[in-house]
Amino acid sequence: MAETEGAELESTVAVKEELKQEVKEDGMAAEDTVDHEEGSIDDGNEGEENGQEEGGEKLSKRELKRRANMPKYLEYRKKKRADERQRKKDRKAALKAAGQGETMVKAPRRKMAESDCKLRLVVDMAFDDLMVERDRRRCISQLTYCYSANRKADQPTQYHIVGFGGPTRTIYDSNDTYVNWDVHLHREPLEEVVAKEDIVYLTAESDNVLTELDDSKAYIIGGLVDHNSHKGVCFAKAQEKGWAHARLPIDEFVKMQSRKVLTVNHVFEIMVVYWATKDWEKAFFTVIPQRKGAMKKEEEEAADEQASGMVEEVEQEESTVKTEEISA
Numbered sequence: 001m002a003e004t005e006g007a008e009l010e011s012t013v014a015v016k017e018e019l020k021q022e023v024k025e026d027g028m029a030a031e032d033t034v035d036h037e038e039g040s041i042d043d044g045n046e047g048e049e050n051g052q053e054e055g056g057e058k059l060s061k062r063e064l065k066r067r068a069n070m071p072k073y074l075e076y077r078k079k080k081r082a083d084e085r086q087r088k089k090d091r092k093a094a095l096k097a098a099g100q101g102e103t104m105v106k107a108p109r110r111k112m113a114e115s116d117c118k119l120r121l122v123v124d125m126a127f128d129d130l131m132v133e134r135d136r137r138r139c140i141s142q143l144t145y146c147y148s149a150n151r152k153a154d155q156p157t158q159y160h161i162v163g164f165g166g167p168t169r170t171i172y173d174s175n176d177t178y179v180n181w182d183v184h185l186h187r188e189p190l191e192e193v194v195a196k197e198d199i200v201y202l203t204a205e206s207d208n209v210l211t212e213l214d215d216s217k218a219y220i221i222g223g224l225v226d227h228n229s230h231k232g233v234c235f236a237k238a239q240e241k242g243w244a245h246a247r248l249p250i251d252e253f254v255k256m257q258s259r260k261v262l263t264v265n266h267v268f269e270i271m272v273v274y275w276a277t278k279d280w281e282k283a284f285f286t287v288i289p290q291r292k293g294a295m296k297k298e299e300e301e302a303a304d305e306q307a308s309g310m311v312e313e314v315e316q317e318e319s320t321v322k323t324e325e326i327s328a
C-alpha cells in the first residue's frame with residue numbers, strides 16, 4: 001500500500017473510531033453504524049483523483065472534507081456531552097418532583113382514592129381487533145408501565161382502563177399480578193364511562209395543542225400497539241364521535257428525529273410528570289428515551305450549524321435505528 005493511502009486510511013479510521021464512540025455512548029447500534037461506515041472506507045476511492053497535497057501528504061477530497069469538519073464536530077460533541085449531563089440532572093430533579101426520586105426511605109404509596117389529583121387518565125382498549133397476540137401482550141406491559149408511573153407519583157392521577165373486555169382482557173385476567181392493582185377497570189366502552197363533554201382524546205394527528213391540563217376532564221389514550229400500521233385511527237374515532245381531541249405539545253418543545261407518535265405508556269408518563277411539575281419540557285425530557293433523538297428546541301439550530309459533514313452521516317444512521325425502535 002502506498003504511504004499516502006496508508007496515512008489516509010489511518011486518519012479515516014481515527015475519525016470512524018470517534019464516531020463509533022459517540023454512537024456507542026448514545027446507546028445506538030454501534031455495530032451497524034461501524035459496518036456501514038467501514039463499507040465506505042472500501043468505497044473511499046471516490047475523490048482520490050481530485051485530491052490535493054497537504055504537508056507533503058496527498059489527500060483525497062473526502063479526507064480534506066473530514067479534516068475541515070473535525071473542529072466543528074469536536075465542538076458539537078463537547079456541547080452534546082454537556083447537554084447530556086444537564087439532561088440527566090433535569091431528569092433526576094423532575095423525577096424527584098414527581099415523587100419518583102431516589103430516596104433512602106421508600107415513600108408510602110398513596111392510593112388513587114387518597115390522592116388530591118382528580119385528573120382522569122383513561123386508556124381506551126377498544127382496539128383489540130387491530131392488534132395481533134404479541135402486540136396485545138406488549139400493550140399489557142405498557143399498561144403496567146402506566147400503573148407503575150402512577151403508583152410512584154406523589155399524587156396519583158385517576159387511572160382508568162375502558163372498553164376492557166376483549167382478548168387483551170383475557171390475557172390480563174390470566175395473570176394474578178394484576179388482581180390487587182389500584183386501577184379503575186371497565187368493560188364498558190368509553191362513552192358509557194366518561195361524559196362526552198369531559199372527553200379529550202389524545203392523538204398525534206390533532207391540530208389542537210394541549211397547553212395545560214384541566215382536572216375536570218378525562219384525557220384518553222388509545223390502547224394500541226400497532227407500530228403505526230393503523231395511522232390516525234384514534235383521530236378518526238374522535239372525529240366520528242364528535243369528541244374533543246388534542247396532541248401533546250411536542251413540536252413546541254422538542255425536536256424529534258423520529259416520529260412523534262409515542263407509546264401508550266410514554267404518553268401516560270408525560271401526563272403524570274406534567275401534572276406534577278407543570279413543565280412540558282421537563283415532562284418530555286424525563287420520559288422520551290434518548291434513542292428517539294429528542295433535542296430541546298433552542299439546541300436545534302446551534303447543533304444544525306455545528307453538525308455539518310460527518311455528524312450528519314451519524315445522525316442519519318441513528319434515525320434509521322430509532323425509526324425501527326418506535327412502539328417497541
Ligand SMILES: C[S@@+](CC[C@H](N)C(=O)[O-])C[C@H]1O[C@@H](n2cnc3c(N)ncnc32)[C@H](O)[C@@H]1O
Pocket residue numbers: 201202203204205220221222223224225226227228229230231232233234235246247248250260261262263264267327
Ligand atoms: C402507539 S399510539 C397509537 C397509534 C395509532 N396508530 C393511532 O394513530 O392512533 C398510542 C396512543 O398514544 C397517544 N399518542 C401517541 N402520540 C401522541 C401525541 N404526539 N400526542 C397525543 N397523543 C399521542 C394516542 O392516544 C395514541 O392512540
